[in-house]
Amino acid sequence: xxxxxxxxxxxxxQKRFKLTHHMLASTKSRYGLTAPLLFVAGxxxxxLAGAQxxxxxEPVDYVNPYIGNISHLLVPTFPTxxxxxxxxxxxxxxxxxxxxxLGGLPLLSTSHRGASAFSLKPYAGDLSGQRQSMSYSYDxxxxxxxxxxxxxxxxxxxxxxxxxxxxxxxxxGIYRFDYLSETARSFTFNSGNGDIQVEGNTISASQxxxxxxxxYVYMVFSATPQSSGIFDGNAVPKVETPQPAxxxxxxxxxxxxxxxxxxxxxxxxxxxxxxxSPEQAKKNLAEEIPNFDLEGVEKxxxxxxxxxxxKIMVKGGSEDQKTVFYTSLYRTYERxxxxxxxxxxxxATDGKIHADNGIDFYTDDWIxxxxxxxxxxxxxxxxxxxxxxxASYVRMAQQSNEGWMPTFPEVTGDSHRMNGNHAVAxxxxxxxxxxxxxxxxxxxxxxxxxxxxSTMSPWMRRPAGDIDAFYKxxxxxxxxxxxxxxxxxxxxxxxxxxxxxxxxxxxxxDWCLSQIAKQLGKMDDYKFFLTRSYNYxxxxxxxTGFFHPxxxxxxxxxxxxxxxxxxxxxxxxxxENNGWTYRWDVQHNIGDLVQLMGGREKFAANLDSTFAxxxxxxxxxxxxDLPDQTGNVGQFTMGNEPSLHIPYLYNYAGxxxxxxxxxxxxxxxxxxxxxxxxxxxxxxxxxxxxxxxxSMGFYPSVGFPAYNIGSPVFTEVSLDLGGxxxxxxxxxxxxxxxxxxxxxxxxGVVWNKPWFRHSDIAQGGRLELVMGSRPNxxxxxxxxAAPPSAEAxx
Numbered sequence: 001x002x003x004x005x006x007x008x009x010x011x012x013x014q015k016r017f018k019l020t021h022h023m024l025a026s027t028k029s030r031y032g033l034t035a036p037l038l039f040v041a042g043x044x045x046x047x048l049a050g051a052q053x054x055x056x057x058e059p060v061d062y063v064n065p066y067i068g069n070i071s072h073l074l075v076p077t078f079p080t081x082x083x084x085x086x087x088x089x090x091x092x093x094x095x096x097x098x099x100x101x102l103g104g105l106p107l108l109s110t111s112h113r114g115a116s117a118f119s120l121k122p123y124a125g126d127l128s129g130q131r132q133s134m135s136y137s138y139d140x141x142x143x144x145x146x147x148x149x150x151x152x153x154x155x156x157x158x159x160x161x162x163x164x165x166x167x168x169x170x171x172x173g174i175y176r177f178d179y180l181s182e183t184a185r186s187f188t189f190n191s192g193n194g195d196i197q198v199e200g201n202t203i204s205a206s207q208x209x210x211x212x213x214x215x216y217v218y219m220v221f222s223a224t225p226q227s228s229g230i231f232d233g234n235a236v237p238k239v240e241t242p243q244p245a246x247x248x249x250x251x252x253x254x255x256x257x258x259x260x261x262x263x264x265x266x267x268x269x270x271x272x273x274x275x276x277s278p279e280q281a282k283k284n285l286a287e288e289i290p291n292f293d294l295e296g297v298e299k300x301x302x303x304x305x306x307x308x309x310x311k312i313m314v315k316g317g318s319e320d321q322k323t324v325f326y327t328s329l330y331r332t333y334e335r336x337x338x339x340x341x342x343x344x345x346x347x348a349t350d351g352k353i354h355a356d357n358g359i360d361f362y363t364d365d366w367i368x369x370x371x372x373x374x375x376x377x378x379x380x381x382x383x384x385x386x387x388x389x390x391a392s393y394v395r396m397a398q399q400s401n402e403g404w405m406p407t408f409p410e411v412t413g414d415s416h417r418m419n420g421n422h423a424v425a426x427x428x429x430x431x432x433x434x435x436x437x438x439x440x441x442x443x444x445x446x447x448x449x450x451x452x453x454s455t456m457s458p459w460m461r462r463p464a465g466d467i468d469a470f471y472k473x474x475x476x477x478x479x480x481x482x483x484x485x486x487x488x489x490x491x492x493x494x495x496x497x498x499x500x501x502x503x504x505x506x507x508x509x510d511w512c513l514s515q516i517a518k519q520l521g522k523m524d525d526y527k528f529f530l531t532r533s534y535n536y537x538x539x540x541x542x543x544t545g546f547f548h549p550x551x552x553x554x555x556x557x558x559x560x561x562x563x564x565x566x567x568x569x570x571x572x573x574x575x576e577n578n579g580w581t582y583r584w585d586v587q588h589n590i591g592d593l594v595q596l597m598g599g600r601e602k603f604a605a606n607l608d609s610t611f612a613x614x615x616x617x618x619x620x621x622x623x624x625d626l627p628d629q630t631g632n633v634g635q636f637t638m639g640n641e642p643s644l645h646i647p648y649l650y651n652y653a654g655x656x657x658x659x660x661x662x663x664x665x666x667x668x669x670x671x672x673x674x675x676x677x678x679x680x681x682x683x684x685x686x687x688x689x690x691x692x693x694x695s696m697g698f699y700p701s702v703g704f705p706a707y708n709i710g711s712p713v714f715t716e717v718s719l720d721l722g723g724x725x726x727x728x729x730x731x732x733x734x735x736x737x738x739x740x741x742x743x744x745x746x747x748g749v750v751w752n753k754p755w756f757r758h759s760d761i762a763q764g765g766r767l768e769l770v771m772g773s774r775p776n777x778x779x780x781x782x783x784x785a786a787p788p789s790a791e792a793x794x
């Protein structure tokens with residue numbers, strides 16, 4: 001629209017001043033320009049091409065880190081300033097966007113939800129006003145993936161405002177402080193629990209993070225302070241005379257101050273971080289930000305983000321759709337993080353420093369969230385990095401005492417949260433898509449050990465107990481009857497047994513493990529784990545069509561409500577999401593689930609019911625028990641990862657048009673370009689990877705390897721698969737109304753299946769869709785067109 005407005009402006013000026021095409025051409029020639037230029041009254045110059053170039057957006061310009069910064073109920077989505085998959089991440093120090101104050105300036109956020117390991121607090125005014133702990137009223141905040149700027153408002157009559165600007169590198173960052181008046185300038189530097197040393201214009205510090213993990217920072221100021229010191233018992237600066245050459249402090253709440261002379265001149269602080277040592281932090285700084293050129297760091301960061309986001313280019317769609325898309329893609333680069341430093345890395349698994357042997361080491365991954373779509377996305381556009389991530393899993397297992405594959409690897413080690421051992425799904429999905437660069441047999445052994453030796457009890461990293469022996473014998477995780485007291489010591493008191501969720505997760509993991517065993521020629525293991533992958537059948541209630549908990553005697557728990565039975569988060573039987581969600585959690589064998597429910601027609605009707613069933617209570621009462629089950633459409637929840645595949649299940653039931661309709665509706669309804677535009681806990685790419693895939697028009701079926709076709713929101717999408725290979729999806733006539741596939745061609749061949757294999761596009765490919773406003777209910781509906789499911793039980 002802006003382009004046509006500019007044309008209209010030129011046309012009106014041409015009419016008004018009676019300019020001819022010849023006069024326009026003459027003006028163009030006179031000024032040596034390559035586009036038509038309009039010269040009006042000797043002063044106004046209008047260049048069509050110049051205006052277009054000025055307004056042309058690059059991928060990073062569509063990223064809005066503020067999307068979702070106010071949560072619907074639980075944790076907001078934080079705006080993170082970082083480079084893709086980098087060790088240094090910074091999150092503004094506040095609860096969420098509604099917070100009127102900042103707690104300080106962060107230096108290193110060690111988790112995608114975590115507070116900073118260190119904090120810097122600038123002050124403009126007499127040093128007597130500086131405090132050990134302070135917060136700021138702020139204004140003019142602007143956030144881009146590669147840049148943060150904010151005005152910190154002064155304290156009282158003596159304090160002045162400070163304009164702050166920050167740019168990150170991979171293991172280093174740089175802040176600039178501009179003072180709006182001539183003033184005394186000082187800083188507090190906090191380490192939550194560690195050591196700090198001030199020497200000249202440098203600060204070196206460490207902080208304990210937990211599990212014997214430490215973070216280190218080395219900071220250099222652009223000027224030498226005139227004084228520095230620690231705080232007295234009243235948290236007021238304590239200035240020693242004469243000034244010692246070195247100031248040191250340590251312990252809980254360790255803090256120092258540095259003070260600079262009165263001036264308006266800006267101050268710059270550049271710093272490096274490390275998980276290895278303060279010396280390594282200093283070296284990281286020297287390698288990445290050797291001078292005080294913030295604009296140079298900013299420029300490099302912008303270039304790197306455009307390269308990362310530019311692996312997927314889109315045409316068509318609205319500005320808001322592009323913003324939501326590229327912001328969602330940006331979120332998927334937040335984890336895992338590369339913590340290799342000059343060929344070495346610190347592993348929290350064994351508390352040692354290791355050589356990475358040329359393969360970067362990655363950590364910080366909540367696999368329960370990310371195996372479903374975030375990892376499959378980067379298997380397409382960053383396969384070498386995915387190989388390094390899986391190799392990191394294997395190294396963590398080998399460094400652990402038990403030899404178990406991790407479940408929630410973080411900077412401080414494997415926190416073993418949620419349920420299942422889903423790293424095995426990432427391993428098999430990657431290998432099955434041709435990704436190499438990791439030891440498949442070592443990954444198999446570590447996954448098998450975790451599955452067979454550790455307890456299945458959620459959130460517990462312990463050896464298997466009696467309840468696990470029951471599972472191995474009977475093929476399901478036993479549930480307690482209402483009011484029955486827990487007696488098994490391996491069960492978490494807060495997270496409970498989650499009996500159905502655990503059984504379904506284990507069935508899926510066993511299927512993934514069986515496929516790796518088959519690949520490795522371990523046929524006995526293959527048959528054993530494939531048989532166990534059918535354990536979900538042991539909890540299927542054929543009378544209700546739901547997965548239903550059984551007690552240790554084999555009886556279904558009664559009476560039972562699939563919406564609310566199970567306490568807070570329904571954790572006695574399910575996990576964060578109720579029985580309506582877990583009704584569909586047989587990701588490896590949807591074909592069998594179709595038959596269990598009575599065939600395709602009944603299966604589709606049950607899907608319809610999921611989106612139509614009432615909440616059953618008022619919202620306050622519903623969310624009191626199910627706070628994680630947000631983004632509701634009936635009993636379907638868009639705000640939690642176990643639901644992500646559900647809209648695509650119509651493809652298995654001969655009704656792909658319903659998938660197309662539902663996916664478009666969910667994207668428009670729950671993912672928006674606004675402060676509440678994410679329907680639940682975003683989980684560092686776990687949720688928004690659904691948006692990336694679904695906006696492109698397909699979604700992974702993890703482990704087969706295959707992709708379900710949905711309904712793209714763009715007329716063209718181009719994925720850079722590396723090595724000059726591209727996968728292009730074109731959607732002729734695509735619009736908000738034209739969301740239904742009329743016909744399709746894959747690599748030039750007429751295509752009547754609502755899915756395709758990874759091998760169809762691995763060497764590059766083209767999916768051509770013709771879209772319309774009315775569904776073509778025959779397209780992809782044949783029984784033989786259904787996506788793949790697990791092989792028959794041996």
